[in-house]
Amino acid sequence: MKAPGQSAVFGKRKEPHTVIIAHGDVIRHFTVRPWVAALAGSVLSAAAIGYLLATSYLVLRDDLIGAAAARQARMQQAYEDRISSLRAQVDRITSRQLLDQQVMENKVSELLERQTQLSQRHGRIGPILERARSMGKDASPPVPSDKPDLRATLDAPDALAYAAAATTAPSPFALWSPRTGSANDSSAADHADRLFVAINQSLRAIESEQLARITSLAQDASQTADTIAEALESAGLPVDSEYGKQGVGGPLIAAGSATMFDTRVKELDEALDHLDAMKKEARRFPLANPAPGQGVSSGFGVRRDPIIGMPAMHSGLDFRAPAGAPARATAPGTVVKAGWNGGYGRMVEIDHGSGFSTRYAHLSKVRVKVGQAMATGDIVGDVGSSGRSTGPHLHYEIRKDGDALDPVRFLKTGRKLGRYL
Known part of the structure; x- marks a missing residue:
């Protein structure tokens, strides 16, 4: 027979653990079941693991916080660098736009000044040309024979848009697009430059033609006056052949366009004065035929x-x-x-x-x-x-x-x- 409390299941029976506590005459004992021991071990293991995890967290928390702060600082610095780069790009675009505006305004001012100068020159030479025409000289208005073709350049919408935008102080991104960057700006600037170059060439051609025409008229008038004087002298008629001839001299100084024009106008005026004097001199002599055709x-x-x-x-x-x-x-x-x-x-x-x-x-x-x-x-x-x-x-x-x-x-x-x- 089996004793009570013994288990015959699956082989040998395991005896439960008995804990005896003696304190003087008092003896206490209690039996520890296997599942209780397993539970107690589990609790102790969980407590140990929790303690270790808590200790690890407390130890590593400062490192984690520092790493997060460093990463945030790096992200903030990257954003600030990006913002600085964008600001620098905006400043460059603004500076270039302002520079282009200033250059365009200077070119426009130069063209207006040259146009005003040409108008003033026309006003000055108008009476002289009329005087030359009245004296029998071909004094047609100076017009360049080979003027640049401005139509193709003037029809360029980019050039006109660029010129209009540059002279009205647009925003920094007025001519900039994200896809093309500054290509539109560069293309418009090229068109505008070609426009101004063509206009300048036309104005220079007009100025050169003016000077050439005035010089030609002065030479023609001087030659005519000399011809009259020589004819009168060859006929034995008294004439002031030294009219207009004076002693001259001085240092060599390069003359500018305005000085050259003033000099040529003065020479033409003096040549016409000389010619007029020679004509008056010749007309006072009896040179006509008293019986024409006889x-x-x-x-x-x-x-x-x-x-x-x-x-x-x-x-x-x-x-x-x-x-x-x-x-x-x-x-x-x-x-x-x-x-x-x-x-x-x-x-x-x-x-x-x-x-x-x-x-x-x-x-x-x-x-x-x-x-x-x-x-x-x-x-x-x-x-x-x-x-x-x-x-x-x-x-x-x-x-x-x-x-x-x-x-x-x-x-x-x-x-x-x-x-x-």
Whole structure:
């Protein structure tokens, strides 16, 4: 038989653990069941593990907090660096935009200044060109013969947009896009630069054409004045050939555009003054033909007298003209004689100043009075055969201080200078 409390299940029976506590005469004992021991061990193990975990947490907490703080600081620093980079980029874009605006404003100001300068030049040279035109010079307005084609450049919308944006102080991102960055800005700037270059080329062409035209007019006027002076000198007529020629000198200093223009305008003005003086000088001499379109029947000098047939001095020219044909004054002056004068018959004498005078003889009718002012081409009388004459003709004389001169050289000089006067 089995004793009570014994277990025959699965082999040998395990005896329960008995704990005996003795205290004097008192003895206590209790039996510890296996499951109770397992539970107690589990509790003790859990407590030990919890204690170890708590201790580990307390030890590692400061390290975890420090690592989290460091990571947060790194993230904050990264954000601050990013913000600083964006701010620097904004500053660069703003600075570049302001610089482009300043450059554009300077270019626009330069163009406006040059346009104003050209307008002022046109106002200055306008009267001079009109004066040159009145003197028979080709003084058409200076226009460049090969102007740049601005249409393609002016049609560029980017260039116009860039110019308008740059001159109205846009925001830093007005011409910047996230996808293209500064490509639009650069393209617009290139178009604007081409626009200003084309306009500058056109203005420079106009300025150069102005200077070239003024210089050409001055040279032409000087050459014409010299031609008149040389013709008068070759005819033995007194002329101030030193007009406009002065002693000059000084250090060599490079001239700017404005100084060059002022100098050329002054040279043209002086050349026109010289030409005007030479024309006035030439017009006071009797260079015109007293009987235009009529031939010469007798020249100046010794000839056989038509009345007595002996050699005699002929002090003028005889023009073969029909009776009643007009005899015309050959230079401006004042009538000093008008009427019958011996062998001259009806005669008119005009004083031209500087000792020069002209005589128109054998007239059938005198049409002027003594003291009357005459202009070149005015009619002094009608051709006739009065006085010592064999038939209708015009006897024409040129005298200097009373001495007779050969009218042929005056007529030749007059024909030579006709297109200038």
